[in-house]
Amino acid sequence: MRGEPINVLLVEDDPAHAEIVKRNFETFRIANRLIHVWDGEEALDYLYRRGKFSDSKDSPRPGVVLLDLRLPKIDGLEVLQTIKSDPDLRRIPVVILTTSAAEADKIKAYDSYASSYLVKPVDYAQFVDLMEALGYYWLAWNDFPFEPEND
Amino acid sequence: MMERSATVGKWSIQRKLFLIILTTLLASLALVTIGLVGYELSTYRSRLTQEVTVVGEFIAANSAPTLAFDDAQTAQQTLATLRGTQSIAFAALYTADGRLFASYSRVGQEPIAAPPRPGPPGLKFTDRKLELVRTVEQKGLQLGTLYLRADMASVYTRLRNYIGIVFVVWLAVGGGTLLLQRLLQRSVSEPLLELSSMAERIAGGDLSVTVPVRSKDEIGLLASAFNRMSGELANSYKDLEENRARLAGIVATAMDAIITVDAERNILLFNSSAEAMFRCPAADALGSSIDRFIPSRFEEAGAAPQGALGELNARRLDGEEFPIEASISVLGVEGGRLLTVIVRDISERKKWEEAIQASENRLRRAEEIAHFGYWKCDLDTSQMTWSDEAYRIHGFTPGSFQPTMRRYRDLVHADDREHFDQAMKRGEHHNFQYRIVRPNGTLRYLTATTELLSNEKGDAVALFGTFLDSTEVRQAERDLQEKNAELERFTYSVSHDLKSPLVTVTTFLGYLEQDMASGDAVRIEKDVHYIRSAAEKMGVLLDELLEMSRIGRLINPPVRVTFRELIDEALLAVAGSISERNVEVRVSGDTFLYGDRPRLMEVWQNLIENAVKFMGDQAAPRIEIGFEDVGGERIFFVRDNGVGIDPRYAEKVFGLFEKLDAKSRGTGLGLALIKRIVQLYQGRIWVESEGAGRGSCFRFTIPGALRGVDAAAEEPARS
Numbered sequence: 001m002r003g004e005p006i007n008v009l010l011v012e013d014d015p016a017h018a019e020i021v022k023r024n025f026e027t028f029r030i031a032n033r034l035i036h037v038w039d040g041e042e043a044l045d046y047l048y049r050r051g052k053f054s055d056s057k058d059s060p061r062p063g064v065v066l067l068d069l070r071l072p073k074i075d076g077l078e079v080l081q082t083i084k085s086d087p088d089l090r091r092i093p094v095v096i097l098t099t100s101a102a103e104a105d106k107i108k109a110y111d112s113y114a115s116s117y118l119v120k121p122v123d124y125a126q127f128v129d130l131m132e133a134l135g136y137y138w139l140a141w142n143d144f145p146f147e148p149e150n151d
Numbered sequence: 152m153m154e155r156s157a158t159v160g161k162w163s164i165q166r167k168l169f170l171i172i173l174t175t176l177l178a179s180l181a182l183v184t185i186g187l188v189g190y191e192l193s194t195y196r197s198r199l200t201q202e203v204t205v206v207g208e209f210i211a212a213n214s215a216p217t218l219a220f221d222d223a224q225t226a227q228q229t230l231a232t233l234r235g236t237q238s239i240a241f242a243a244l245y246t247a248d249g250r251l252f253a254s255y256s257r258v259g260q261e262p263i264a265a266p267p268r269p270g271p272p273g274l275k276f277t278d279r280k281l282e283l284v285r286t287v288e289q290k291g292l293q294l295g296t297l298y299l300r301a302d303m304a305s306v307y308t309r310l311r312n313y314i315g316i317v318f319v320v321w322l323a324v325g326g327g328t329l330l331l332q333r334l335l336q337r338s339v340s341e342p343l344l345e346l347s348s349m350a351e352r353i354a355g356g357d358l359s360v361t362v363p364v365r366s367k368d369e370i371g372l373l374a375s376a377f378n379r380m381s382g383e384l385a386n387s388y389k390d391l392e393e394n395r396a397r398l399a400g401i402v403a404t405a406m407d408a409i410i411t412v413d414a415e416r417n418i419l420l421f422n423s424s425a426e427a428m429f430r431c432p433a434a435d436a437l438g439s440s441i442d443r444f445i446p447s448r449f450e451e452a453g454a455a456p457q458g459a460l461g462e463l464n465a466r467r468l469d470g471e472e473f474p475i476e477a478s479i480s481v482l483g484v485e486g487g488r489l490l491t492v493i494v495r496d497i498s499e500r501k502k503w504e505e506a507i508q509a510s511e512n513r514l515r516r517a518e519e520i521a522h523f524g525y526w527k528c529d530l531d532t533s534q535m536t537w538s539d540e541a542y543r544i545h546g547f548t549p550g551s552f553q554p555t556m557r558r559y560r561d562l563v564h565a566d567d568r569e570h571f572d573q574a575m576k577r578g579e580h581h582n583f584q585y586r587i588v589r590p591n592g593t594l595r596y597l598t599a600t601t602e603l604l605s606n607e608k609g610d611a612v613a614l615f616g617t618f619l620d621s622t623e624v625r626q627a628e629r630d631l632q633e634k635n636a637e638l639e640r641f642t643y644s645v646s647h648d649l650k651s652p653l654v655t656v657t658t659f660l661g662y663l664e665q666d667m668a669s670g671d672a673v674r675i676e677k678d679v680h681y682i683r684s685a686a687e688k689m690g691v692l693l694d695e696l697l698e699m700s701r702i703g704r705l706i707n708p709p710v711r712v713t714f715r716e717l718i719d720e721a722l723l724a725v726a727g728s729i730s731e732r733n734v735e736v737r738v739s740g741d742t743f744l745y746g747d748r749p750r751l752m753e754v755w756q757n758l759i760e761n762a763v764k765f766m767g768d769q770a771a772p773r774i775e776i777g778f779e780d781v782g783g784e785r786i787f788f789v790r791d792n793g794v795g796i797d798p799r800y801a802e803k804v805f806g807l808f809e810k811l812d813a814k815s816r817g818t819g820l821g822l823a824l825i826k827r828i829v830q831l832y833q834g835r836i837w838v839e840s841e842g843a844g845r846g847s848c849f850r851f852t853i854p855g856a857l858r859g860v861d862a863a864a865e866e867p868a869r870s
Contacts, residue, residue, distance in 0.1 A: 016655035016681045023662070041797075070647055073800055099650040102643060120654050124661025127654070 006063030006139055007033045011043040011079065012097075013071050017120070021066065021097075024131030035062065040074025043067070044082060047089055062092060064138050067114075069098040069105055077108055084113040091145060095138065165340045169332050176324045184317045188310060195306045196281075200274060202238055203283045203301045211287040211297045214244050214253075218287055218294040223253055230255035237305035240280070244287070245269045245296040252295060257304070269296040279303050342370045346377055358385040408494040412441045414487040428496050431468035441492070443468075445477065465494065473498045515539065522620035527604075528556055529613050535559065544597070544620045546589030562587045564594065574601070575614070584621070596625040641699075648692055652685035659685075695824065702827040707747040714742045718776055721755040728763045732772055739777035742785070746856040750828050757821040758789040758849050767794035767844070784852050792846035801838050825851075832856045 008025070012018045018036050025034050037043045045051035046059050053059040065083070069076035076096070083089045093115035098105070101119045109117050118134065121127050159167075210229060217226035226244050230253050233239045242255040243265045254265050275282045283299040342365060349360045358381060362374040402409050408425035412418050421436040429436070429444050436444075445465050460477040467473065474497050482489045515538075518524060524541025528534070533556040539549035545562060552558075556575070563571045564586035574583045581600050588594055601616035659681045666674040718738050722729065729736065736759075744751060759774060766772040775790040796804060805826045829836045832855030840847035 014651055014655070016659065016685055017651070019677075019681065020655075020658050020662075073797070073803075099654055100643070100647050102646075122650070122654055122657050124658045127658050128661070 006144070007035060007060050008139070009043065009046060009062035009065045010034055010036045011040070011065065011071065011076065012036065012068045013038055014068075017068070020127065021131065024128065025135065028132055028135045033060065035059070038072075040071040040076060040079045043071075043079050044074065047083065063144055064142075065092055065094045066097045067094050069096060069100055069109070077105075077112060080109065080112045080114055093138070093142070093144075095134070097134075163340070164343055165332070165336060168335055168340060169328065172331065172335075173325065173328050176328065177321060180317060180320060180324065184313060187313055191306060191309060191313070195303070196276065199238055199281050199301050199306075202236065203274070203281055203299050206233065206236060206239060207283050207285050207297055207299050210242065210244075210299070211285055214297065215287050215289040215294055218244070218246060218252065219289055226253035227255075229253070234258065237308055238301040239299055240302045240304060241265070241298075241300040243269070243298040245298065247293055247295050249296070263300070266298065269298045272296070338366065339370065342366070342374065346370075346374060349377070349381075353381050353384065358388060405493075408496075409491065410436075410441060410444075410494065411489055411491045413489060416441050416490075419489070420491075425494070428494065429465070429467050435468075445475070445492070445494070462497065465496075474501050519543075522623075523617060525615070525617045526554075527613055527615050530611060533557065541618055544595065544618055545587060546591060546593070546595075562589075564588055574599075594622075595620055596622045645692075645696060649689060652689045652692075655685035656682050695821075699824060699827065702750075702824065702831065707749060709746045710748055711743060711745050712748050712751070714740065714744060714778070717744065717748070717752050717755055720752050721759055724752075724756050725759045725763060728760065732763055732766055734763055734766065734772040734774055737773065737775045737777075739775075742778065742857075744853070744856045745858065746832060746853075750831075751853075751856060754825050754828050754851070754853075755789065757825050761821060761849075762789060762791035762793060762847075765793045765795075765847070766791065769793050769846075784854070785857060786850050786852055788848055788850045790846065790848040794847075795843050795845040796838055796840040796847050797842060798840060801840065804838055805836065829853055 010018060010021055012021065022034060022036070035046065037046055042051075042053075043065075046053045047062075049056055049059050067076050067080060071079070076098070080094055080096070083092060083094055090113070094113075095116045095118060096109050096114050097118045097120065099120045106117050118130065121130060162170075210233065213229045213232075214226055217223070217229055230242050230244060233242050233255050234257075237257075239255070240257045241263045244252040244254070245268070246252050249268050251265055251267075256263060269284045270282070272284045272286055275284075279302060281299075281301045283297070283301075285297050286293045287295040287297050342362075346362055349362050352360050360381065361378045364371050364374045364378070402420070402422045405422060405424055408428045409420065409422040410418055410425050411420035417438055418436050418441055421431075421433040423433075425431075425436070426433050431444075443466070445463060458478060460479060463475055463477055464472050465475040465477075476495045476497050478493050480491045480493075482491065518538060518540035522540070522544060524544050525538045526541050527536045535554040535556065537549075537554055542549040542551065560568060560571065567585035570583070571585050574585075582598055583600075584596060584598050586594055586596055598619045598621040599616055601614050603611045604613040604615050606612045659678045663675065663678040663682070666678055715738070722736060728734075755776070759776070762774045763772075769792055771792070773792050776788070778785055778787040780786075805822045826836050829851045832853040834852035834854055836849065836851035838847055838849050
């Protein structure tokens, strides 16, 4: 079990859903920093430290990416594929967090080397449980290779 | 003359032969007789003379002694030896002094007075008698004179004898001939008679006779020739008989009707098939005119030379008309012409022909309707035969070229050739598909099946197959697939985008419970806000979904409306946001439009809404609305100087549920909706933007709304 807090990049276009994740992370004090971007373009800009994220201090490398599938500008799947085909970024685990339970989406996600696929539950209690488990699993239990930039 | 020879001609050969022989013999005898008689008569004188001289000499010599001795008795006896001669009628001996010494007279002779004195010696012919006077001498001494008188009596006797003999001979000959006739009969006239009676029998019809050949002469030759002839005749007759029988058999059993008519077209022969065909017994038909059965055109044909008449109409006894095929042959006979007509009832055949024709027509029509062609390929020659529709499917006029397997391959789309080759090699194949390129360059999809045709030995001789032009079907399939895909996308999108707000609602309800319990008013307000906006979103989403589903049907009846009217309405609907954002709106131009008014209005409303929504930080927000005529098209535009659109995403903007800005209000349906409407009016829509902060210009065409309105000609009055 690791103790160091890590950075989480949340890629989510729905403000309400982003709010839910934020609140949960606060509750469970999981992350050091939760960075929220609104679409696929921003997500890649962040990871490549370009555009409005050129300042590396403001854009620390995330330890895990929470990725919604349906995103404006650049689709979630495309973001996933870009990350996983880049030798520099592909070690970052990408967890799909989406409302879609469609089989096709799951297949495509795993085919593109998604590390996990989570479906947002419609039930409040379940969502809370999920967030908690998510936090503990990925941030507490899961181990990462040492990355010097990881602050 | 004629009559006489006619009469003679009637005599039998027997009689003729007999008469010939007889006449010949008798004629020759007569000639002989005449010859002899003639000879006699012509030579009797000299003969007599000679005889008398010799006799005289003899008598003289013999009588000399008698005279010498004056022996009158012996002299008388010596003279009496003249009895032996016929010709001496009288003889007298005179002494030297001339006195009658002895005399002789032929028996039966009329007494002839002796000349008293003998004349001078010598011969004297007088009046049919010959007188000889000579001397009788002995040792040179005349002793006396001899007088002889000869007459014709002997000649006459002789002649009489000749005639008698001849007469007898004639009789003998006659009798002999009669006897000879018997022989003749046997060797000549009997065989001839036999021959002639045989001939009679043959003439009478009995061909079985043969004549015995008994001799090697002309009669024998005749007999054997006769036999040969009668044999030949018998054969000819047999052949004739056979032919006749065969012909009769043919006529009787022929399935076609055979009718023979004379020059006046009266029926002489009406075979059983004719009886059946015309439903008239032969007895009824014979003697009547053929016009009853084959009217009118037959007349012309009757005058024509023989041959096929082609198709005519004939009539049965009961009047029913039916189609026939007929042919005529003409035979010239003594006293005129015989026409033989052979008739075939083709009503069945015609029915079948019509049925086949109708069936073919149906097939052809079916082919055309179904865009279906069939073909056959001969495996030996690689020659193909195509149906008319097959030609059309491939873009050729029927029959315009001779298809071969090789040439066909050239028609197959390059990418499909291998597939095609494999299918062809396999022989039997069901429903394999390939593309062809028509001569005019268009692409067609074909579905083909093939089947191997074999001969009796089981060897494959041909490929038979069908083509079906399945291009339209393919297109429809593709369209359907597209529609299905779109539906799937749609459903997917819908479920996702409906689910999202639902998750929000339930989760924030949970938070709300917590926050109400803890009394955190700030949080409560936030929670409620999220819940409300999520619910609203769901509402809007459902409305727009309904709208989308309705887009497929333009439910309002088309009306004529001006461009300005629509713009005014749209601006009114967005008035709030416009004034809030302080947007300047410029409208130019006017034209008539014809279509579903609310839908058309929606197009501008959505565009204006978007323009206002995406003004961003623009200090002097401005929207321009109008249209331009470019390249023969009327292109409408809505231009803004707002945040613009990243050119990379210019296409995506029109996608279903695509929002380029997550934070913005709206469901992302607006532009997809507009695109649908524009497409329904056969138009297209696109956006031009140089990028972030450079504004954007949406352009679209709606040709379908400009039809029914002479847009160029009419310009409504500008307000």
